Amino acid sequence: MKNLLNQKQMRSADAFTIKNKEILSVDLMESASRAFVKAFLQEVPEKATSIAILCGKGNNGGDGLAIARILKDSGYSGVSVYLVNFSAKETEEYTINLKRLEDLWFPLTAVNTAADLPDLKEKVIIDAILGSGLNAVLEGPYLQLVESVNALNRQVIAVDVPTGFPAEGPLKKEGVYLKADLVICFQRPKINFFFPESVQALKRFTVVPIGLDEEFIQNCDSPYRLIEGPDLTGLVKPRAPFSHKGTYGHALIVAGQQQTMGAALLSAHACLHAGAGLTTLSIPESGLTALNTRLPEVMYLDRADLIPEKTNKFSAIAAGPGLGTAEGSIAILQGLLKLKVPLILDADALNMMGDKPELLKQLSSGSVLTPHMKEFDHLFGDHDSWWERLETAREKALELGCVIVLKNQYTFIIDLTGKVTVNTTGNAGMAQGGMGDVLTGLIASFAAQGYTANEAACIACYLHGKAGDELAETQVSISASDLTGRVSKTLKGLIK
Ligand SMILES: NC(=O)C1=CN([C@@H]2O[C@H](COP(=O)(O)OP(=O)(O)OC[C@H]3O[C@@H](n4cnc5c(N)ncnc54)[C@H](OP(=O)(O)O)[C@@H]3O)[C@@H](O)[C@H]2O)[C@@H](O)CC1
Ligand SMILES: [K+]
Incomplete structure (x- = not known):
């Protein structure tokens, strides 16, 4: 049976893999982003589809930046990237991937306040604003941004987890989440995906392997596991x-x-x-x-x-x-x-x-x-x-x-x-x-x-x-x- 991990354990699996498989954190991000694109291709096969990628400044946003580059390399011609600059700090992997895009002269639009978000015309939105690093309910500009994206009623595909949706723990009735049609989730589904309240954030999810150490994951002491044939x-x-x-x-x-x-x-x-x-x-x-x-x-x-x-x-x-x-x-x-x-x-x-x-x-x-x-x-x-x-x-x-x-x-x-x-x-x-x-x-x-x-x-x-x-x-x-x-x-x- 597949062990289901909480986010703390997932971070340990990440650290263990980086240490023991001698893989760089940014390469793990690349592997996750490639896995995302592979699944995305099944959902949106039409390469001329216009796609907006909204990227926060953590590793979820870093994934978004890598995904933009890989989608372009895969022949998608209408990819736009929006940099959601609401937090002061950014992760190292985000910085590296931003530089890689800038080196390609990839057009980037800065969103410094929720009001900055232009009237998005793209058919598909990739949500890479916040991922499993969420540490509180959304408020302020994040909340405003999520509400305005939800009001667009576009096809939304979330990276790992919809923005604002906690991976585990009680789901509050008043919680506001970015509503995703599909979540392409890394290595294991989040425990909260299995509860009926998750319909407020996602219609369905698919899980893609990204190369985390399976033995480590299976040996984690978790009370949750998945039964499979x-x-x-x-x-x-x-x-x-x-x-x-x-x-x-x-x-x-x-x-x-x-x-x-x-x-x-x-x-x-x-x-x-x-x-x-x-x-x-x-x-x-x-x-x-x-x-x-x-x-x-x-x-x-x-x-x-x-x-x-x-x-x-x-x-x-x-x-x-x-x-x-x-x-x-x-x-x-x-x-x-x-x-x-x-x-x-x-x-x-x-x-x-x-x-x-x-x-x-x-x-x-x-x-x-x-x-x-x-x-x-x-x-x-x-x-x-x-x-x-x-x-x-x-x-x-x-x-x-x-x-x-x-x-x-x-x-x-x-x-x-x-x-x-x-x-x-x-x-x-x-x-x-x-x-x-x-x-x-x-x-x-x-x-x-x-x-x-x-x-x-x-x-x-x-x-x-x-x-x-x-x-x-x-x-x-x-x-x-x-x-x-x-x-x-x-x-x-x-x-x-
Ligand atoms: N092993 C794996 O699974 C792998 C995971 N990967 C990817 O990494 C993602 C996790 O990345 P992550 O840890 O950097 O966190 P992420 O979600 O980007 O956000 C952090 C930022 O958000 C902020 N923040 C948090 N809550 C907030 C709130 N309520 N309101 C406002 N701000 C809030 C927080 O700011 P802080 O509060 O710390 O100041 C921080 O700046 C994961 O989902 C997956 O996509 C892959 O790349 C590779 C392998
Ligand atoms: K996300």
Whole structure:
């Protein structure tokens, strides 16, 4: 998994690379700027496009100056450079790159106050004003400049990070950032890119390698990492010769009410397709006809049989989808907690715990909670920012000894030690009811097959999104049933 670093660690990686690879800082800047231009070429292939590069006086601005030169060398004919001279000091790498441009007689426009910015006519704006060196919210001329650039509504491509956007830490509601269509980011994405508040600053990002020492980065002590397909290859086991249904575990899913039987069926269907040897569903008796008709492979357990003697054969137990929150459902949840086995809890099971927080204390270690934002705040209190929400999730995972799957466009899987794995698979086509029920079924399936709670959650989240991404190649929207129909094929692609 790729470690995600904070900016202090990123600066150490920069210093380590310069020292150990015997590369000059200005050459690292050149490498970063070349990597930027390579990605920029994909976005803006038309060489006659007019481009304005706004450069601050730090290394982000230094990148901007190097980018101007490299773009010109690459055949771009309409590049203009604006020197944003709001700070007194400039970095050495900036000075060197400025000199290189001056030597080429490159036309440069000085912007000494925000009012100096000419009426920009260029089609594309490259934002190299401030990067990861940001140390406070924008104010004064920087704020004025950013607001006037935002008002232009041009295509903006930011170098490393949009001006004013902090790479990590709580994002303040009142924060003003330069709004970028795309951020071409160096070596690793910033942690704040994964929070929903980032839409105020960027529509999307792409990461380019710039030659920083990967071994150093991977050895940094960071609580955040990214999960990628190759991480699962080797972890997901192939079906073994001479294996039988007993080899792949027995999952129990406790879900559904008369009006919400679909949630239970979707969950069990997903559990089946992700390879559990046996799947049993505990639903109200009124759902039996639906179960037998829709899912003949899935077995049934009466709600009255949710007792130790009848449940000790299950290798994983999930509860919540469509379960309701009425008295009867609370009794079911309390009964499950008394079994003293790890549980996978979603939806109404989480809502009931939010209503009765004392139940959280009864959770067995190794349980998995899969809240979306509202469910999370109902459980653990309101949060002003996603950064703070994730910090709470890390504390609670540690305190409760459970895995928390905090669901959003990018899902955060927090393990028992408080480490965060970010999943990036998935797409807007999957924004349909039933998706959460499917995810619960997938986690239950992998837990039943013997993966640890954290492994089960990571495999399930990645697979869920990846199957959706594959379907999105030919579909606009993806139903929960479509997704379930795909997971086994996607899973095959993850096995060595
Ligand atoms: N290893 C890597 O990742 C590599 C990174 N590289 C590049 O370096 C960039 C980081 O460069 P950087 O450290 O020089 O900082 P940068 O963002 O240019 O700004 C610093 C200036 O801004 C000022 N300033 C700060 N906040 C402010 C505010 N709120 N309002 C007003 N002013 C503010 C601050 O002034 P000060 O407060 O210190 O007086 C200082 O003058 C990074 O994003 C990437 O593009 C690559 O070249 C190669 C490898
Ligand atoms: K920038």
